[in-house]
Protein backbone atom coordinates (compact mmCIF):
# COMPACT_ATOMS: atom_id res chain seq x y z
CA UNK A 1 0.00 0.00 0.00
CA UNK A 2 2.90 2.35 0.65
CA UNK A 3 5.75 1.45 -1.67
CA UNK A 4 4.00 -0.88 -4.11
CA UNK A 5 5.93 -4.01 -3.11
CA UNK A 6 4.07 -7.30 -2.60
CA UNK A 7 3.28 -7.86 1.08
CA UNK A 8 4.46 -11.27 2.25
CA UNK A 9 4.79 -10.98 6.04
CA UNK A 10 3.43 -8.78 8.84
CA UNK A 11 5.61 -5.91 7.61
CA UNK A 12 6.77 -4.86 4.17
CA UNK A 13 10.24 -6.15 3.27
CA UNK A 14 10.84 -3.17 1.02
CA UNK A 15 9.87 -0.18 3.18
CA UNK A 16 9.46 -1.79 6.61
CA UNK A 17 5.90 -0.55 7.19
CA UNK A 18 3.19 -2.62 8.85
CA UNK A 19 -0.24 -2.78 7.21
CA UNK A 20 -1.67 -0.16 9.60
CA UNK A 21 1.23 2.24 9.05
CA UNK A 22 1.12 1.74 5.28
CA UNK A 23 -2.62 2.36 5.25
CA UNK A 24 -2.17 5.62 7.12
CA UNK A 25 0.66 6.66 4.78
CA UNK A 26 -1.49 5.83 1.74
CA UNK A 27 -4.48 7.79 3.00
CA UNK A 28 -2.32 10.81 3.76
CA UNK A 29 -0.79 10.62 0.29
CA UNK A 30 -4.23 10.28 -1.33
CA UNK A 31 -5.47 13.32 0.57
CA UNK A 32 -2.46 15.43 -0.45
CA UNK A 33 -2.74 14.45 -4.10
CA UNK A 34 -6.47 15.11 -4.07
CA UNK A 35 -5.77 18.60 -2.72
CA UNK A 36 -3.28 19.19 -5.55
CA UNK A 37 -5.91 17.95 -8.03
CA UNK A 38 -8.60 20.29 -6.64
CA UNK A 39 -6.22 23.26 -6.77
CA UNK A 40 -5.50 22.30 -10.36
CA UNK A 41 -9.22 22.36 -11.13
CA UNK A 42 -9.41 25.91 -9.73
CA UNK A 43 -6.35 26.91 -11.76
CA UNK A 44 -8.00 25.45 -14.85
CA UNK A 45 -11.19 27.45 -14.24
CA UNK A 46 -9.06 30.57 -13.83
CA UNK A 47 -7.40 29.81 -17.18
CA UNK A 48 -10.76 29.42 -18.93
CA UNK A 49 -11.84 32.76 -17.47
CA UNK A 50 -8.66 34.53 -18.59
CA UNK A 51 -8.40 33.00 -22.08
CA UNK A 52 -11.86 31.57 -22.78
CA UNK A 53 -11.86 29.08 -25.65
CA UNK A 54 -14.56 29.55 -28.26
CA UNK A 55 -15.72 26.00 -27.54
CA UNK A 56 -15.70 26.66 -23.80
CA UNK A 57 -18.87 24.74 -22.96
CA UNK A 58 -17.77 21.55 -24.71
CA UNK A 59 -14.40 21.77 -22.97
CA UNK A 60 -16.05 22.34 -19.58
CA UNK A 61 -18.28 19.30 -20.02
CA UNK A 62 -15.26 17.17 -20.90
CA UNK A 63 -13.33 18.49 -17.89
CA UNK A 64 -16.34 18.01 -15.63
CA UNK A 65 -16.65 14.35 -16.58
CA UNK A 66 -12.91 13.87 -16.11
CA UNK A 67 -13.10 15.66 -12.74
CA UNK A 68 -15.76 13.37 -11.29
CA UNK A 69 -14.19 10.22 -12.75
CA UNK A 70 -10.89 11.15 -11.11
CA UNK A 71 -12.44 11.91 -7.72
CA UNK A 72 -14.48 8.68 -7.96
CA UNK A 73 -11.30 6.75 -8.67
CA UNK A 74 -9.61 8.35 -5.64
CA UNK A 75 -12.52 7.27 -3.44
CA UNK A 76 -12.37 3.76 -4.87
CA UNK A 77 -8.66 3.49 -4.07
CA UNK A 78 -9.28 4.61 -0.50
CA UNK A 79 -12.16 2.14 -0.02
CA UNK A 80 -10.16 -0.75 -1.39
CA UNK A 81 -7.26 0.17 0.88
CA UNK A 82 -9.59 0.13 3.90
CA UNK A 83 -10.66 -3.39 2.95
CA UNK A 84 -7.02 -4.36 2.37
CA UNK A 85 -7.52 -5.11 -1.30
CA UNK A 86 -5.07 -4.65 -4.13
CA UNK A 87 -4.74 -0.92 -4.94
CA UNK A 88 -1.46 -0.57 -6.81
CA UNK A 89 -2.76 -0.35 -10.40
CA UNK A 90 -5.69 1.96 -9.60
CA UNK A 91 -3.43 4.10 -7.44
CA UNK A 92 -1.05 4.62 -10.35
CA UNK A 93 -3.88 5.63 -12.67
CA UNK A 94 -5.17 8.05 -10.02
CA UNK A 95 -1.76 9.61 -9.45
CA UNK A 96 -1.38 9.91 -13.22
CA UNK A 97 -4.61 11.93 -13.47
CA UNK A 98 -3.67 14.39 -10.69
CA UNK A 99 -1.64 16.80 -12.89
CA UNK A 100 -4.14 16.76 -15.78
CA UNK A 101 -6.11 19.93 -14.81
CA UNK A 102 -2.83 21.78 -14.19
CA UNK A 103 -1.51 20.74 -17.60
CA UNK A 104 -4.73 21.65 -19.41
CA UNK A 105 -4.85 25.01 -17.60
CA UNK A 106 -1.23 25.71 -18.56
CA UNK A 107 -2.06 24.71 -22.14
CA UNK A 108 -4.95 27.22 -22.30
CA UNK A 109 -2.81 30.00 -20.83
CA UNK A 110 0.07 29.29 -23.23
CA UNK A 111 -2.47 29.11 -26.06
CA UNK A 112 -3.50 32.70 -25.32
CA UNK A 113 -0.34 34.35 -23.94
CA UNK A 114 1.94 33.25 -26.78
CA UNK A 115 -0.61 33.77 -29.53
CA UNK A 116 0.94 36.66 -31.47
CA UNK A 117 -1.05 36.15 -34.65
CA UNK A 118 -3.40 39.03 -35.49
CA UNK A 119 -6.87 38.68 -34.01
CA UNK A 120 -9.76 38.13 -36.35
CA UNK A 121 -12.88 40.27 -35.93
CA UNK A 122 -16.24 38.61 -36.45
CA UNK A 123 -19.39 40.67 -36.69
CA UNK A 124 -22.38 39.09 -35.04
CA UNK A 125 -25.74 39.89 -33.55
CA UNK A 126 -26.53 39.03 -29.95
CA UNK A 127 -29.48 36.65 -29.77
CA UNK A 128 -29.64 36.05 -26.05
CA UNK A 129 -27.44 35.84 -23.00
CA UNK A 130 -27.32 33.74 -19.89
CA UNK A 131 -25.53 33.35 -16.59
CA UNK A 132 -24.68 30.08 -14.89
CA UNK A 133 -24.22 30.30 -11.17
CA UNK A 134 -21.82 27.98 -9.48
CA UNK A 135 -18.55 28.07 -7.60
CA UNK A 136 -17.31 30.25 -10.44
CA UNK A 137 -20.20 32.02 -12.18
CA UNK A 138 -19.93 32.12 -15.94
CA UNK A 139 -21.64 34.44 -18.38
CA UNK A 140 -22.31 33.89 -22.06
CA UNK A 141 -23.51 35.99 -24.94
CA UNK A 142 -25.26 33.81 -27.48
CA UNK A 143 -24.53 35.25 -30.93
CA UNK A 144 -25.16 34.14 -34.48
CA UNK A 145 -22.32 31.95 -35.61
CA UNK A 146 -19.89 32.93 -38.35
CA UNK A 147 -18.67 29.35 -38.67
CA UNK A 148 -20.06 26.90 -41.14
CA UNK A 149 -22.05 24.14 -39.50
CA UNK A 150 -22.62 26.18 -36.33
CA UNK A 151 -25.81 28.09 -35.63
CA UNK A 152 -24.73 29.85 -32.45
CA UNK A 153 -21.63 30.76 -30.56
CA UNK A 154 -21.76 30.91 -26.79
CA UNK A 155 -19.16 33.59 -26.16
CA UNK A 156 -17.75 33.75 -22.63
CA UNK A 157 -17.72 37.34 -21.33
CA UNK A 158 -16.90 39.08 -18.08
CA UNK A 159 -19.48 40.82 -15.94
CA UNK A 160 -18.99 44.27 -17.54
CA UNK A 161 -19.48 42.97 -21.06
CA UNK A 162 -22.39 40.87 -19.93
CA UNK A 163 -24.17 43.94 -18.54
CA UNK A 164 -23.19 46.11 -21.52
CA UNK A 165 -24.74 43.98 -24.28
CA UNK A 166 -28.33 42.99 -24.85
CA UNK A 167 -30.21 40.83 -27.34
CA UNK A 168 -30.36 42.60 -30.71
CA UNK A 169 -27.03 44.44 -30.28
CA UNK A 170 -24.46 44.16 -33.03
CA UNK A 171 -21.07 43.23 -31.66
CA UNK A 172 -17.57 42.44 -32.85
CA UNK A 173 -16.08 39.28 -31.38
CA UNK A 174 -12.29 39.35 -31.50
CA UNK A 175 -10.95 35.84 -31.81
CA UNK A 176 -7.37 34.61 -31.48
CA UNK A 177 -6.46 31.49 -33.40
CA UNK A 178 -4.44 30.17 -30.47
CA UNK A 179 -0.84 29.00 -30.23
CA UNK A 180 -1.89 25.35 -30.15
CA UNK A 181 -4.91 25.85 -32.38
CA UNK A 182 -7.62 26.33 -29.74
CA UNK A 183 -9.54 29.43 -30.90
CA UNK A 184 -10.19 31.78 -27.98
CA UNK A 185 -12.16 34.96 -27.38
CA UNK A 186 -9.85 37.97 -26.96
CA UNK A 187 -12.68 40.45 -26.46
CA UNK A 188 -16.11 41.67 -27.42
CA UNK A 189 -16.86 45.21 -28.57
CA UNK A 190 -19.78 47.20 -29.80
CA UNK A 191 -19.90 47.39 -33.57
Ligand SMILES: [Zn+2]
Nearest residue numbers: 003012014015
Ligand atom coordinates in the same frame (compact mmCIF):
# COMPACT_ATOMS: atom_id res chain seq x y z
ZN1 LIG B 1 6.44 -1.26 1.42
